[in-house]
Amino acid sequence: MIEEVGGSHVSSGTNVPPPPTEVKVRTMHSDIEGLRKMGGGLPQFKTVAVSGAESSKQKTAPVNGSGSSFPWWVVAVAAVVLAVLVWFGYSLFLKK
Numbered sequence: 001m002i003e004e005v006g007g008s009h010v011s012s013g014t015n016v017p018p019p020p021t022e023v024k025v026r027t028m029h030s031d032i033e034g035l036r037k038m039g040g041g042l043p044q045f046k047t048v049a050v051s052g053a054e055s056s057k058q059k060t061a062p063v064n065g066s067g068s069s070f071p072w073w074v075v076a077v078a079a080v081v082l083a084v085l086v087w088f089g090y091s092l093f094l095k096k
Helices: 028-037 072-094
Strands: 002-005 008-011
Touching: none
Parallel strands: none
Antiparallel strands: 002 008
């Protein structure tokens, strides 16, 4: 059975409890006061070492004699291979 209560439709067959009369809101100030009352101190930052974690040092790629880590000869070989393929394709398909 559905009833209208305060402009809202409410099913009387549900077991939903009414909202609490008092609502507590947690703030950082209330958390600090709660810590003080329980005998704890103020929160403090502390640096700890975690075992098994990787270090924050970046790994660098090996550098060849020219000071660059990228082998430019790979680009040169790829350009030559591409030029040969374009020439071969042109001569095979478009040349009459």
